[in-house]
Amino acid sequence: MKSKLYIMFISLASIILVTSNSNAVIRKCIICHQKPEIKKVLPTGEVISVYVDKDILRHSVHRRLKCQDCHTDVTVIPHKGIKIGRVHCERCHYKGSPYPVPKPDHIYKKYWNSIHGKKRRAGDPHAPWCQDCHGGHNVLPPSNPKSLVYKKNVPATCGKCHKKAYKEYKDSVHGVALLKKGIMDVPSCTDCHGKHAVYSPGKPYSSVNPQKVPETCIKCHANKAIMKRFDVSVDTATTYEDSFHGIALKFGELKAANCSSCHGVHNIRAPSDPLSTVNKKNLPKTCGKCHPGANENFAKGKVHLDIHSKSAGMVYYLANFFIFLTAGTMTVLFIHIFLDLYRRVKEKREGL
Amino acid sequence: MNSDNNYIVRFTLNERIQHFLLFISITLLLISGFALKYADTSFGQFFIRLEGGFQARGIIHRIGAVILIFVTFYHFIYVLFTKRGQEQFREMFLTVKDWTDFKQSLSYRLGSTNEPPLYGRYSYRQKLQYWLVAIATFSMEITGLMLWFHNESIAILSHHILNIVYVIHSYESTLIFTLIVIWHLYDIHIASHFPMDPVWLTGKISIKRLKKEHPLEYFKLFGREGKK
Incomplete structure (x- = not known):
């Protein structure tokens, strides 16, 4: 009898405890x-x-x-x-909040200035705000693999609205690596577009503005440690900057090709992939976007050319030939000037 | 020839205009070309700004190119079809004497002889500069036109060839700068007639200078015992 009562008490207590914790x-x-x-x-x-x-x-x-x-x-x-x-998160999540919660400060500013925030201010009901990305009842810290804003879940989250981009991204080299292979070192949406500070590509301060694209890609593509893992060359970044396209873009020629003009945006694939825009077979079409009359000859020859690397082949030797020729000419020239001055000084000294 | 005031016309107005156009075009081409070549340096950035931006820089380079191509064509016609042009062109041929002149000038400068070589209408250095400018102009014009009409030339030749053409065009510019700007300016203009030899503008050379600098031409014109 006593033990029965004991069991009843424990079970009752546990029910009360559980319900008072969440269900209550x-x-x-x-x-x-x-x-x-x-x-x-x-x-x-x-x-x-x-x-x-x-x-x-x-x-x-x-x-x-x-x-x-x-x-x-x-x-x-x-x-x-x-x-x-709708629920306003900033009721609790604000700088100086007394609750033990994340207190973002600049994030609201970033959000309201972003394309999402601007559209929301303009009354667009489809523009997302906090809970559309972070989740409503299912909100979890971004580090939690179940969170909607956990890196691997970000593409699907953005893809709720950006369906075309999501579809292209899923099959891209970045998408396959992140979503199928689980490699965390590849970019998901926010790595290129920004998290709260998402701007339309037309804005000069957007990280995906044509002039900012190389800078954004270079964040990873000039990083030797990351690129080594995927066996991707890091000099694509420097060779682009030295190229005519790169220089033109730097000086404000927005129609000059940036990385994504050739490699694609969400649909970036490895050059060996037959569906890649920079696959040898597809290059004539890709170059043809800007260069009328592009044919298969556009695909013959290196694009990311590093003149000072032996891999450039003939171009490397030709450049070196010119460097030595110029240096040699300069040497001869200086000898000539020196001899000429030597004779002049001598004549002057001898009063000739 | 104008012996009244002790001058002769070394370069006709026509030749001076050719030289002037060459000078203008090469200056434009070098400044706008180097601005692109060294765009990653403050020097290049300064010149691109000076030239009114990236697009304007390209236009200036093409204006220079058009002037250069025009003067090249004109010079061709001048050399082939005018009597004066044919004569001057023949004077430019390199001969064995130029080689001996070079050796003598070397030993003169080193001091092993006090006899400077006697030059004709053009010294071996002037001839050499003419031919170097000719070769440089030709190759830069051809490679430059290929780069100007790159869509067509890549379609016909391939991107690989255009990479080579680009390297030639880019690296040859420095060589040309060395030869034309530094050597020619030093040798013809600065060294003996600081800051420049006025002949390129006036076309006139004093008979005294002619006798000193081009004695064989002087003898040809006035005879061995000619005046002065």
Whole structure:
């Protein structure tokens, strides 16, 4: 009898403990919102689901919060007739917040200046804000592999809206490496476009502006340690900068080819891939975007040419030949000038 | 010839204009070309700004090219079809005497002889400079035109050939700078007639100078015992 009572007490205590930890705080709201068919009609006439998956909420970083901590508009239940707006994360996540939470400061500024923030300010309902990328009830720290903003999940997250880019990226050399092979050293969306400071490519300060593209690619492609792992040459960066395209771009000729003009944007593939825009077979078409009349002869010869490397072949020897010839000519010239001056000084001294 | 005031015309107005156009075009080409070649240095960046930006730099280079090509064609016609041009061109041929002149000038400068070589209308150095300019102009014009119309030349020849052409065009410029700007300016203009030999502008050379610098031409014109 005594032991039965003991077991009952323990089980009761454990139920109370568990529920008080997570379930208790969502208890009332969940009565309605756990029904999968629960829907809401927006003023626009759009119907959206307001179903809450308890399981997701239980594992979120916000599992200890009450519903109304975030959904502050809900002051009574049932909340008929109350206008319920979106959740504002900055209620808790702000600089100087007393709560033990991440306190981003500059991130809001970055976001509101970004293309997403600007569109949101302009009233575009499709422009994402915090929870569209970070998750609503399923918000998790970015380091958590289940987080929507965990590196490997970023492409799918952005791809919710940017469908074409996601589709191209998935099959690109970067996408395959990250999503299929699980290599974390390749760029996902945010590595090139920025996280909160995403700007349209037309803006000169965007990291994907034509003039900024080389700088953005070089972040990894000039890094010997990273490139060595993938057996990719690092001098693509320097050879581009020395090329006519690179110099023209640097001096503001935006129509000059940058990295992505030839290699593609989201669809970048290894040159050996037959679908790559820089595959030998596809080069005439790629060059032809700017160079009318490009044919198979455009594919014969190195593009990223390093004159000072033996791999350049004939060009290397030719350049060296000219360097020695010029140096030799200069030497002879200096001897000539020296002898000439020597004779003049001698004549002057002898009073000739 | 104008013996009244002790001058003769060394270069006709026509020749002076040719030289002037050559001078203008090479200056434009070198400045705008080096601006691109050394675009990664502050020197190159300064000149690109000076020339009004990257696109303007290209236009200046092409203006220089057009002037150079024009003067090349004109010179061709001049040398082939005018009497004066034919005579002057024949004077430019390199002969055995130029080799001996070179050796003598070397020993004169070293001091082993006090007899300077006697030059004709053109000294061996002047001839050499003429021919070097001719070769340089030709090769730069051909490679330059290939780069100017790169879409066509790559389509016909291949990118590989154009890489070679680019290297020739780029590296030869420094060689030309050495030969034309440094050597020619020093040898013809600075060394003996600082800051420059006025003949390139006036075309006139004093008979006294002619006798000193081109004695064989002087003898030809006035005889061994000619005046002065």
